[in-house]
Amino acid sequence: MDYLAIAVALVAVVSSIAIIQLLTRGRKPCAANLPPGSLGLPVIGQSLGLLRALRSNTNDQWIQERIDRYGPVSKLSLFGTPTVLIAGPAANKFMFFSSALATRQPRSAQRILGKNSIVDLHGADHRRVRGALQEFLRPDMLKMYVRTIDGEVRRHIDENWANRATVTVMPLMKTLTFDVISALLFGLERGARRDALAGDFDHVMEGMWAIPVNLPFTAFRRSLEASGRARRALEAITREKKEKVEGGKASRNSDLITCLLSLTDEHGERVLSDEEIVANAIVALIAGHxxxxxxxxxxxxxxxxxxxxxxAMVQEHEEIAKNKADGEALTWEDLAKMKLTWRVAQETLRMVPPIFGNFRVALQDIELDGYFIPKGWQVLWTANATHMDASIYHEPAKFDPSRFENQSASAAPPCSFVPFGGGPRICPGIEFSRMETLVTMHYLVRHFTWKLSCKSDTFVRNLLPSPLHGLPIQIEHRTSA
Structure with missing residues (x-):
């Protein structure tokens, strides 16, 4: 039990009660129509219970127990805000497409990411920022990045996997994705600057869902300080690239920041400000990393x-490799042939979605399944509520990539597979993630075999899933490769 977090939360109770009373003052009482459940203690609510469940990897049970007890719509309090938990494909569709809901991150995440990030924008501002990011992620742009990703993956394997008997997978994969993103999003070459930024981002996620108490010994303070350092580093990078753009010395295709600096509207005005570019570069790095x-x-x-x-995956990748010259980089067309590998990725995402869930906020009083959700309340959606639903996926605990072999014939209703979210806010970096994953798995499965070093094959969630000890494995080189 995290007694320090409990103590900090209790200290904050007295000062926070008055704030909550001000926020709820004047609201018409509709208690009879509110979803079932309890808001718990002021400020704390069920926050500590959810955090404990995440860290012990019992969050699925925690959510299911609430669904079993109260049904697919219930009320609780998370991170100091009244919240409604919803579950099921219809609820997911409501979450993703309702104009009565806007994104709402926990207060801790809002402080860390800043007010200009896409995750908390809605309406015209959201469409403007999302449209700018999608300019960098267009298919014709992505095709140009395959070679860069291929080079980063090969270099990573040569430096970190070759001539090793054991490796620890999670930190290596984080290093790899950070290197790819640093090259393509920020145009950063290897060196002290990239290493410092990597160190800061290791700490940013620690406080994203923490109780937002800004004291020296809290995860929130460490995360806040790390995000500040990262923001200053990206501000410096943005200034440097801005000078190159204005001097005609930078190509719009070279990296994300340069692309965003180059975008103008019909009046010749820049689409995004420097502050918006930095804020959304941080979001892109967190999401992609x-x-x-x-x-x-x-x-x-x-x-x-x-x-x-x-x-089966080895066979798929050997078929691709035999038609390429030795040392030749993968292409966009090669990635299109890796159909089985992507089905394996999809089934992995179904069983272990990287993001536990997300929040929205009610912009007005709304009704869902006969229940009243007051304006200003949070709405929480979780992926596993549908991913592990036996009425949607037969034997959901069984790993079966064939579920995605012919999705048009699948019985799963819309908004049942949601590792990337859905609707207008579906993750814009899906194809980017697919490229990284397919290129990396191509070289790993062709060159290595491995087995787990730990007898216990468990993982926990500290917001994001993490396998025991970072997943140490014993590796051997494939002689055929």
Whole structure:
């Protein structure tokens, strides 16, 4: 039990009660129509229970117990805010497409990410920022990045996997994804600057869902300080690239920041300000750094005990490799042939979604399944509430990539597979993540076999899933490769 967190929360109770009373003053009482459940203690609510469940990897049970007790719509309090938990495909659709809801991160995440990030924008501002980011992620742009990703992956394997008997997967995958993102998003070459930024981002995620008490010994303070250092580093990078853009010395295709600096509207005005570019570069780094590294780590974890799937993947990648010259980089067309590998990735995402869930806020009084959700309340959606639903996925605890072989014939209703979210806010970096994953797995499965070093094959969630001890494995080189 995290007694320090409990103590900090209790200290904050007295000062926070008055704030909550001000926020709720004047609201018409509709208690009879509110969802079932309890808001718990002021400020604390059920926050500590959820955090404990995440850290012990019992969050699925924690959510299911609430669903079993109260149904698919229930009320609770998380991170100092009244919240409604919703579950099921219809609830997911409501979450992703309702104009009565806007994104709402916990207060800790809002402080860390800043007010200009896409995760908390809505309406015209959200469309403007998302449109700018998608300019960098267009298919014709992505095709140009395959060679860069290929080079980063090969270099990573030569430096960190070759001539090793054991490796620890999770930190290596984080290093790899950070290197890829640093090159393509920020145009950063290897060196002290990239290493410092990597160190800061290791700490940023620690406080994203923490109780937002800014004291020296809290995870929130460490995360806040790390995000400040990272923001200053990206501000310096943005200034340097801005000078190159204005001097005609930079190509719009070279990296994300240069691309965003180059975008103008019909009046010749820049689409994004420097502050917006920095804020959304941080979001892009967090999203791309952690989610893809988690996906690849858990694919490696699964393949260690699934020789049938691994053998099928090896065959798929050897077929691609035999038609290429020695040392020739992968292409966009090669990635399109890796259909089985992406099905394995999808099934991994179904069973271990990198993001536990997300919040929205009610912009007005709304009704869902006959229940009243007051304006200003949070709405929480979780991926596993549908991913592990036996009425949607037959034997949901069984790893079965064939579920995604012919999705048009699948019985799963819309908004059942949601590792990237859905609707207008679906993750814009899906294809980028797919590219990184496919290129990396191509070289790993062709060159290595592995087995788990730990007898216990467990993982925990400290916001994001992490396998025991970072997933140490014993590796051997494939003689055929």
């Amino acid at each position: 952690d989610t893809t590294s988690i996906l690849m780590t858990f694919m490696i974890r699964q393949l260690a005990s699934d020789p049938t799937t691994l053998a």
